Structure formats: structure tokens, C-alpha cells
Amino acid sequence: MTALRSRFFPQKGERLERDVIILGVIAFFVMLGFGVVIPVLPVYVRSFDVGFLEVGAVVSAFALMRLIATPFVGRLVDRGGERTILAIGIGIVAVSSGLVGLAANYPQVLLLRGAGGIGSAMFSVSAMTLLLATTAPERRGRAVGFYQSGFLIGGMAGPGIGGILAVISLRAPFFFYSATLVIAGLVGLVLLSRVDARPSADAAARIPMRQVVRDSRFIAACLANFAQGWGSMGVRSALIPVLVVELLHETAVWTGVAFAIAAVVQTIALGPAGRFVDRVGRRPAIIGAFAAAAVLMMAIPFVRSLPLLIVLLCAYGVVAAFMGTAPAAALGDAAGPRNARPVAVFSAFSDAGAIVGPLVAGALLDAVSYPAAFASAAVLLLAASLFGLRMPRQERPATASQ
CATH class of the missing domain: 1.20.1250.20 (MFS general substrate transporter like domains)
Known part of the structure; x- marks a missing residue:
């Protein structure tokens, strides 16, 4: 113990x-x-x-x-x-x-x-x-x-x-x-x-972008961030409020209650998640958390009671703590210090997922069903998990090529 x-x-x-x-x-x-x-x-x-x-x-x-x-x-x-x-x-x-x-x-x-x-x-x-x-x-x-x-x-x-x-x-x-x-x-x-006044050596030691984009850790981090933006900030935030009102027949205030409880759980989980990512590794955190998130995302549209939905959202909050910390840590390992361009690309993937995700999920909801809409996020979350298998087992910060 x-x-x-x-x-x-x-x-x-x-x-x-x-x-x-x-x-x-x-x-x-x-x-x-x-x-x-x-x-x-x-x-x-x-x-x-x-x-x-x-x-x-x-x-x-x-x-x-x-x-x-x-x-x-x-x-x-x-x-x-x-x-x-x-x-x-x-x-x-x-x-x-x-x-x-x-x-x-x-x-x-x-x-x-x-x-x-x-x-x-x-x-x-x-x-x-x-x-x-x-x-x-x-x-x-x-x-x-x-x-x-x-x-x-x-x-x-x-x-x-x-x-x-x-x-x-x-x-x-x-x-x-x-x-x-x-x-x-x-x-x-x-x-x-x-830290604005930087030695010229910093620029020389910075890992070239062409080297960063070939690093499987960077690719995994970007794919994970895209899936996270699509699923968490896009599909979950856009469709669950509708699901609460139209399928569960609850008032909109319960959406806020459910999200608030899940946010508290996620906040509590961030400390242990960060510790896991540092001690056990980025790779197992990405593989496990994104696979679990895919399963939870597919389970949500089949829920028919508010208490069960809150339980699933809390479980998603726990895995979201890992999904938020592991890709960013992997990004830092691949890009090295003082390297803003890979960070910018990483951030853009999340924004792209958050913009496109609700549009695609909304179109699928109109044309097909709730499960199809949530499946759009689940597929990406699972893809991020599977790509995590390509990350190196020995996770060490990258250095510039000599």
C-alpha cells in the first residue's frame, strides 16, 4: 500500500x-x-x-x-x-x-x-x-x-x-x-x-519541426488532441444537453448539474493521473484512457436514466484527466523545451476537432441516430488509443539531431 x-x-x-x-x-x-x-x-x-x-x-x-x-x-x-x-x-x-x-x-x-x-x-x-x-x-x-x-x-x-x-x-x-x-x-x-531574452544557443538547440513531425509521440499527441477536441469539447458538450431534454425528458438545469459533478470528479482525478503519466508512462495512459473513453462514449446514447448518465459522465471525467495530461506530456517529450511551433500545431488539432465534431455529429443525429452521432467520436478515440501502440516504450525527451 x-x-x-x-x-x-x-x-x-x-x-x-x-x-x-x-x-x-x-x-x-x-x-x-x-x-x-x-x-x-x-x-x-x-x-x-x-x-x-x-x-x-x-x-x-x-x-x-x-x-x-x-x-x-x-x-x-x-x-x-x-x-x-x-x-x-x-x-x-x-x-x-x-x-x-x-x-x-x-x-x-x-x-x-x-x-x-x-x-x-x-x-x-x-x-x-x-x-x-x-x-x-x-x-x-x-x-x-x-x-x-x-x-x-x-x-x-x-x-x-x-x-x-x-x-x-x-x-x-x-x-x-x-x-x-x-x-x-x-x-x-x-x-x-x-524568459523573453533568450541566448542564441536556445534557437540552435531547438529541435527542428521536420524532426518533431516524424516523432511517433508527436503524431500520437496530435491525434489524441483531435479526438479529445471532437469527443469531449465537441460531441459531449453539444449533444448531451439535447439528450438530457429529448431522451431523458429532464429540464436543462440537470445538464449543468451533471457536467458540474463530472468536472469535480475530473479535477480530483488530475493529480493521480499526472502522477501515473510521469511514473508509469505516457504510452499506457494514452492507450488505456482513450480506449476507455471510446467505450464510455458509445454507452452514453443508450442511457435511459439521469443517475446512470451522471455515473458515465463521472467515469468519463476520470479518463479525461488522463486524456488531458498524457498527450501534452508526450508533446513536451517530442518537441523539447522552448519550441512553440509544435505546441501551436498540437493546439490547432484540438480546435479543429472542437469545430468539426459538433457539425458532423449533429448531421449524423439528424440523418441517423444518437448512437451514430456518438460513434463519430468513439471511432476517433479508439484510433488515438491504437496509434498509441506505436509510441516507444522507453519514453525519453527528444534532442536535436547533431
Whole structure:
């Protein structure tokens, strides 16, 4: 029992790097504000007398601009440094979000949310690059888990605050979002290590992109991130609210309850998951977690009771903790430190899955059935698991070819 505890749970003297903790705090404030805005945004857009298509366009604009901007952000980070690009990205989202609250018409909201997507891409790529660069390989799983816990906790707290602010005004949540981003940006500027001024040797030691893209760990990480974006952020978030109302005949509030419980479970599981990824390996975590996620994804559309759905979502939350930490750690092993372009590509795969997934799943739901829609995610999750078999058993960080 003692050996098991020492293997999967933190021991005295094993501490995460200072910048990792700061990035977790920044993630909390970013997601707190984002969570405040999400439940209010569709209602706010509708207040401009537009249809549901226009509402969807505003939601998609943020994700689409993230996807378009992400490949270019890697070069910006390589040239300007993680800390600088992180602060600029958060600043863009802060300003654009505040201006959304002041928007006079629908086109302004659409353009400003698109601009926010660009800033979000700058933040996410620079933050992950810095996280991987400042973390020792044997602690990468734990570091990613801690960083993601900041997002999850902020995301859980945000919607409740957003509901309260919406009673005051539909514009108030956007000002709150802007304020939380200002706090996040200041925390980054003041507390993060000043790593912008890099020795020229860093660029010489950086692993070439052509070498990274041939690494099976990088390919597995990107495929896993695409499947994760399609399944978790796309299909699960888009279809389960409909399933709760139309198949289970429950009110929409139970969707929020189910997701909140699952998020708590996932947050609790992140620590042990990160420890597993660091101690046992990225390969077994990807193979096992994505295979389990595929089975759970296929089981969800056959559920006919709310309690069973919550149980399945909690189980999915546990495996999602592994799916979030293992691919990012594998990315860091393949790309090495201070290498933003592979991080940008990795991030773009998730965005692509989150954009395309709901569209394909929605079309399958309209044309075929719920099982067919969820199967679109299950197939990709299983493919990610199977490709994980191609990862090396001895997982060691890559080095630049001499």
C-alpha cells in the first residue's frame, strides 16, 4: 500500500516549479471569466434581434479565429518569448471582451469575438510552451494536470457568477470577464520568470519541426488532441444537453448539474493521473484512457436514466484527466523545451476537432441516430488509443539531431 501511494501521489520534497503554479492561477482567472460569459452570450446576442444562426456564428467565430491564428502564433512565441506573447494575448481578449459589453450592433459583437479568438490562441500556445519548457520531464504530467485544474475550477465557478451578473445586466458579465483577464495578465507580467531574452544557443538547440513531425509521440499527441477536441469539447458538450431534454425528458438545469459533478470528479482525478503519466508512462495512459473513453462514449446514447448518465459522465471525467495530461506530456517529450511551433500545431488539432465534431455529429443525429452521432467520436478515440501502440516504450525527451 505504501509503495502504491508513493508511486501515484505526491511525496514530500516533490514540488512543482514556480511558473507552473503561477500558470495554474492564470488559468483559473481566464476560465473564471470565460465561464461567466458562456451561459450569457447566446441570450446577449439574441438581444440584437438576430436568429439562432447568428448566435451560432458568434460562438464559432471565437473557435474559428483560434484555429486560423494558432499556426502563426508559434512563430510569434519563438521570436517574442512566451511571457510577452501570453500577456499580449490576454490583453487582446480583455479589451475585445470589454468592448463586446459596449457593442451597439451584431456585426461589432461578431468581429470582437473573432478578435478574442486570436488573443486566446496567443495565450494558450505561449502558456503551454512555457509550461513544458519550465517543467522537468519527470514532472510534466503533474504540471499539465495542475494547469488544467485551474481551468476546471474556474470553469465550475464561472457560470454561477454569470447568472448573478446577468440579473443586473446582460452586459455586466463581459466587463467581469475583462476584469478577470486583466488580473490574469498582471499576474503573468509580474510573477512569471522573465524568459523573453533568450541566448542564441536556445534557437540552435531547438529541435527542428521536420524532426518533431516524424516523432511517433508527436503524431500520437496530435491525434489524441483531435479526438479529445471532437469527443469531449465537441460531441459531449453539444449533444448531451439535447439528450438530457429529448431522451431523458429532464429540464436543462440537470445538464449543468451533471457536467458540474463530472468536472469535480475530473479535477480530483488530475493529480493521480499526472502522477501515473510521469511514473508509469505516457504510452499506457494514452492507450488505456482513450480506449476507455471510446467505450464510455458509445454507452452514453443508450442511457435511459439521469443517475446512470451522471455515473458515465463521472467515469468519463476520470479518463479525461488522463486524456488531458498524457498527450501534452508526450508533446513536451517530442518537441523539447522552448519550441512553440509544435505546441501551436498540437493546439490547432484540438480546435479543429472542437469545430468539426459538433457539425458532423449533429448531421449524423439528424440523418441517423444518437448512437451514430456518438460513434463519430468513439471511432476517433479508439484510433488515438491504437496509434498509441506505436509510441516507444522507453519514453525519453527528444534532442536535436547533431
